[in-house]
Amino acid sequence: MSTIFPREEKAEQIFDEILKNPRACERLKDTFFAAIPSAEESEGAGTDIPGTVFAAALFNAYENKDLSAFMMAVCNNSVFDLLRNSFLIPIRFNDKGVENPIFLTDENGNLLDESKNHIYEKKYKMFHKLFEEQDEIPDYRMYMADGFRESHGYTENGEIETIRNAEHTGILLFFEFPQSVDLEINEEKIYAIVWEYLMKLQERLPRALMYYGKRDEHGIEKHTSKLGIFLPFCHFEREMEKNIELANGIGLGCRETILAEMKVLEK
Template sequence: MSTIFPREEKAEQIFDEILKNPHACERLKDTFFEAIPSAEESEGAGTDIPGTVFAAALFTAYENKDLSAFMMAVCNSSVFDLLRNSFLISIRFNDKGVENPIFLTDENGDLLSGSHQHACAKKYKMFHKLYEQQDEIPDYHMYMADGFREKHGYNEKGEIETFRISEHTGILMLFEFPESVTLEINEERSYAIIWKYLMKLQEQLPQALMYYGRRDENGVEKNTSKLGIFLLFCHFEHEMEKTVELANGIGLGCREAILAEIKALKNDPKNKTAGV
């Protein structure tokens, strides 16, 4: 993909010279933020990072056509952090090996060892009432859990750091796919379906989270993939019973849509790789 303007010749030499001069880096940073209305008043807008870190991120983004490298310096978020935290993409279970969400209860609805002091008694009582009232749905489980979202930025040494934001406790509804099914549709097809239902979720239950993918259990990756909807107590506790019902409808609809896509691919003679 071509750039809007022609690439400057000897850009690396120019950048190297600027990076050697902290005052030049600071001046470059000041000029950038002067061009953004109210940037100085915006908390976390990037104005507090050293000029050398800002300049290095800017030049790296220019040289590598890496927008996220610069976005992290400006707003402590990569491009996909912004999408994720705008509820425009779902979250992978245990992304990059970090447990998220963290289960507080087992499959019987009982608090796990070590969760008693952490879990609020009022919230657990609410969860357990819903757990006892839930409908019998195949390959479905309800848990009380902790979760979080994240963003990325630079520290003063110019190293990338991951920051947890919006740490929350809520109810996780887990929709599993039957163990007999191998999800061999490609990522684009499955994600197109997930995104469609994520938008339905946001229309009906703004700020509910959707998870997808495989989830490690006790360090062992199971063969089944999962779909999860996470309802935060801080947003939905006053109408949680109705909210669970709406979320279940969306989650089950998404799972059925993916299974229908798998079945269609299996029956397509042109597709030799799909199967169960």
């Protein structure tokens, strides 16, 4: 893919010389943020990072055509961090080996660590009442859980760090596929269906999280075998029973659409 402007000759040599001079790096950073209205007042805008880190990220992005490398320096988000944190793409279960969501209850609705009962007492009472009153739905479970989103940025040494944000306790609605079903459907097709239902979820329940699939520590995709909708108490507890009903309709609709697509492919 071509760039908007022609590539400069001997760019690497110029970049190397600038990186040797911290004052030059700081001046470059100042010039960048001066061109952005109100950047100084924008919390976490990247103005507080060292000029050398900023310049290195900028030059790395230019050389490798890697926009995320630069965005992490100026807003602590990669391109896909921005999409996830804008609720525009779903989150993978336990992505790259990091547990998310973190289950707080077992399949029977009991706290996994009773020593933390005092921490979750009020929320747990609400959850347990809803758990006892839930409808019987095949291949469906309800858990209390902690969920979070992530962003990425640089340390002062220029190393990439993962930052957890929006950590909340809530109710996780867990939709599994029947054990008799072996998902042979194209993962891209599943993703398209999940994304469609994520948009429906955001229309009805803004700020609810949708989980799907799995990707291991080596970045290898695993077949989608379950879906999840996470409702943080801080956003949805006022009408949690009604919100669960709405979320269940969307989650079950997503699962049925995937199963229907599989049946079409089998014919």
